[in-house]
Amino acid sequence: MMFRIESRDPSTSARAGILYTAHGDIPTPVFMPVGTAGTVKGILHRDLKNEINAHIILGNTYHLYLRPGTDIIKEAGGLHRFMSWDMPVLTDSGGYQVFSLAENRKLTEEGAIFRSHIDGSKHTFTAENVIDIQRIIGADIIMAFDECAPHPCDHAYAIKSMELTHRWLDRCVKHFGVTSPLYGYDQMLFPIVQGSVYGDLRRASAEKIASMEMPGNAIGGLSVGEPAEVMYEMIEAVNEILPVDRPRYLMGVGTPANILEGIARGIDMFDCVMPTRNGRNGMLFTSEGTVNIRNRKWKDDFSPIDATGFSEVSRTYSKAYLHHLIISGEMLGAQIASIHNLAFYLSLVTEARERIKEGNFGKWKDETVRKLSERA
């Protein structure tokens, strides 16, 4: 058993559980900081563990394959050892780059041919070699290769894209079955539901994904520009079908409110670049709503970034100081903002977990979402 549900919220579909991996147990709901290139940008592992309380971080197949390359990672003994991170890692397959780097790639039945954004060289990613690369990286949880379809996307294209993703999935699962982990511990493969904003396709895709009977399942292709309400509808449709007793991972989501709404609909795992990227760009997430710390009004506000914040930096440094650092382009500003935001995200899902266990998640969620959508 890789996943155990500890309790369910009576008024929503939220649940609290534990996901067991080779590098540690992960309490869910969980937020996973994104560390695309083998680093959560600007954050030391020490801070990820002690300040942020991260349980698992992401890496990216496409980016790590291009740099430093699989030979280096293999020689290092896998990504965990290479980056000196002894806790769980999940790698995205490169399916998101099919979307975000769409100008630099061509799709074929075989896979995606990318023109490297670094040096222009050509690289083919297939269902099979994406598994091979993720075996070399050695993440605890690896993702099937998919096409993250853009938004808007017409129904005809959405079907075509979903079916391609399903065929790639069959090949991924097959190849996963005939290959072995390289470093002496087990890896889990998660398949990904697609289907754009179409309920019929989402349900069909969820049926397909459920039929693979993998230890966990993911929902992809959301938060790519569609309204949040549409995203919530898709999650509801899909989660009626995905097995209840396995973890559900909503990929790339999202805002604090998105996450709480996702939890309420039965999602267990989230990841998003928002806390780090937006933090670097001067946007803070707080219990009082979002803050653009670059704004003039914080210039002489010497109160802490977040007096009740989980991380030490949130309680120690003032808004005025962070305003100064960010305005001045100082690296410490990006670092403090990233740590604060990640700590906020982690404490938010930790509190959600406690509320689920107490059985009063639903009401708390509604109140919290209202506050989060404000602007401080």
Next chain:
RNA sequence: GGGGAGAUACCAAAGCGGCCAACUGGGGCAGACUGUAAAUCUGUUGUCGAAUGACUUCGUAGGUUCGAAUCCUGCUCUCCCCA
């Protein structure tokens, strides 16, 4: 003392008769960012107005011209070279 160059908006810097309320950077102000090509990108930045628009600007005082940041004269100031 002699010779030369120049003064443009918060700063730097284009413009050298009408297409100039004035290119472009920086700074300022605001916005965006959702499985990271992002310590990035976008908008805005004389005054008033929601806007068509109106009004006041290119050291300063005059002049030439239908029309001047652009041409002429005086003045003030700055910088460079020689003695």
